[in-house]
Amino acid sequence: MKVLDIIKDRRSVRDFTDEDVSNEEIETVMEAARWAPSWANTQCWDFVIVRDNGTKQKLLDAFGPTNPGRKSVEKAPALIVVCGRKKVSGAKGGEYVTTKGDWLMFDCALATQNICLQAHALGLGTVILGFFDAEMVAKILEIPEDVEVVVIVPIGRPARVPKAPKRRELSEIIHWERY
Numbered sequence: 001m002k003v004l005d006i007i008k009d010r011r012s013v014r015d016f017t018d019e020d021v022s023n024e025e026i027e028t029v030m031e032a033a034r035w036a037p038s039w040a041n042t043q044c045w046d047f048v049i050v051r052d053n054g055t056k057q058k059l060l061d062a063f064g065p066t067n068p069g070r071k072s073v074e075k076a077p078a079l080i081v082v083c084g085r086k087k088v089s090g091a092k093g094g095e096y097v098t099t100k101g102d103w104l105m106f107d108c109a110l111a112t113q114n115i116c117l118q119a120h121a122l123g124l125g126t127v128i129l130g131f132f133d134a135e136m137v138a139k140i141l142e143i144p145e146d147v148e149v150v151v152i153v154p155i156g157r158p159a160r161v162p163k164a165p166k167r168r169e170l171s172e173i174i175h176w177e178r179y
Helices: 003-009 023-034 053-060 069-075 104-121 134-140
Strands: 045-050 078-085 147-156
Touching: 003 104, 023 045, 023 078, 023 104, 045 053, 045 104, 053 069, 053 134, 069 147, 078 104, 104 147, 134 147
Parallel strands: none
Antiparallel strands: 045 078, 078 147
16 A cells, blocks of 8 residues: 555544454554654654553543543553653753744654554554543553653554545645745
8 A cells, every 4th residue: 555545545443343453563553653753853752552441441531421532442452642751852952942842742743643554554443532631641651740641542443434534625725935
């Protein structure tokens, strides 16, 4: 499959079968994350893989009762919790060098995209969840204070794959030379 085909074909999968995902498959996905670009190659990301049902049940407390992400957390055989080490990316000599400040969100987003694309290439489904109590997740998973929980990515075998949402045309988003 070509990269653009993988990008166009990938969907946010929220419904998973009961079939497990192997450690080898997860390691392949994590290898893709490891090779994501980052600010000055700082690689500020860390990942917590959660398979234990008891831990997943505790993590559900970080999601509100009507949060649509709950179903994915419950059904997925594994969760990838993407974390970023604070004050590492976007800085030089201990000082941030752009108006964007800490680049951990940018770098973690790039790694997360690689996770989703590689998972899809393996026939797995993922969804990126960001609407949860990150402080509660950090406490449950014993995340150090200098590390921030960014997103949770449930991963598993898709029970259902949604149709592609409509995308804006290139002519609507490209501005040549000036906005």
